[in-house]
Amino acid sequence: MNEVIFSIFSAFIFGLIIGSFLNVLIYRLPREKTPLKPVFSFCPSCGEKIKWYDNIPILSYLILKGKCRNCGSKISLRYPFVEFLTGVASVLAYLKTGLTVDYIFIFFFLASMITITFIDLDFKIIPDEINFAGFFTGMIYTFFRTDFNWVDAFLGAVVGAGFLFSIAYLYLRFRGIEGLGMGDVKFMAFVGTYIGWFGSLFTIFAGSFLGALVGGAVAYLSRSKEKGKFEIPFGPFLALSATVYLFFGKQIKNWYFGF
Template sequence: MEINVYEIIKLFAVFILGLSIGSFLNVVIYRMPRELSIVYPPSSCPICKNRIKWYDNIPVISYLILKGKCRFCKTPISVRYPLVELITGFAAVFSYLRFGFSIDFVFSFYFLCSMIALSFIDFDFKIIPDEINYLGLFSGFVYAGIKSYQSSSFEPLIMAGLGAIVGSGFLFLIAYFYLKFRNIEGLGMGDVKLLAFIGSYTGWFGALFTIFFGSVLGLLASLYFMKREKSDEFMKLEIPFGPFLALAGSIYLFLGEKIYNFYFGGF
């Protein structure tokens, strides 16, 4: 089998791009829920406050060279930082392999970057920032608008609107009735807005798939944590729903056509 060197170089370049974006996502994940600016001041150690030099801010490599510690105060640096960078790097590669260099690549990669950032924030703070959801929803309609223009059809825009309404509306009803009958907030409005964001990219069926499959993933995770914590108080577990919705939505974004065809009896 002949090796396409040019294609390997492109994949490597896309991966490096993803690593660089992942470094920025680390800033978003740390600062946004703390209501800090994501552009200023430059990166610094949260313990000793020393500014991080550019050569100590190279994705993954700097972490390995510094052996996971701050150069100045030797405070351990969480392995999450290179992990986020690597995940984002592979997300860029997957987007390229699926869509090539196209407008679909740009928006699908943006979608994945948003899902990565909000998932880590939700795990830590049990919130999904409105800035991510609103920008994501806006980008979904921009993407649909571009697709409508390219196809000379309003269908992509209509599907984006239906996806946002069906996804957020369905989840809102679940949250409303859960609160009404149990007097407990089972879902936050951040999850509802997230479904509007995801639905604007995936359409109405993708939004429903995201809710169903995300719920399955969340249930499995809850059972795992119950077993690990040796607790039978299932309803008292506080597990963020956003990351599971994000994962389900990402799966549908890339495999949606196959999932849709399989569900409706085709391959």
């Protein structure tokens, strides 16, 4: 029992550390800054280098009371939240796979979902760097998993990206405005390599349903009259739906086909 608790705790701490790096990606990638240069973290307000003892996940935020030590500017609560969320993702990946090679790929998938969600919320883009890395790791993963081969992964990518591209094309053709970005299409190619063609379709339909619910609620509450200009990022809903399928895909598929 103690070994299990220690393993879960270790997975959580590892996730916190990775979460700190995800914050770097979330800040730098959409601003077209190199994630590894500078190698140190810095305050977005004053630009001062953050000392290592002020960069301990969650703990430093609590000690500093959410403020920069140098300039006193407020630090967004999002930073410790992303770290905590990544810690939880690491634990979930561990509970699903144990300490195996599968853990590496599953945790990478979940970490990518977190990164994409927060970038898309702020900038309404999904960086190609994440989509391409996700697609290639998904294909590589097929050589280590027993429930999936490279044909399944490739078919999942084609179905996911192709279906979403068709929707985007038809929407643009008949409405005359862009309803979906190509980042979402590439994202589904990434997702498809991990969860296959059925998982891709589930992700698109479930993500669309969630997006419609949230978008409708936000539009109603904000009483927005600019219907044509109202935008809501699709990536977070796709990421959430893909994550649900990753963990419950077998049950969802069995339920759908009546097994």
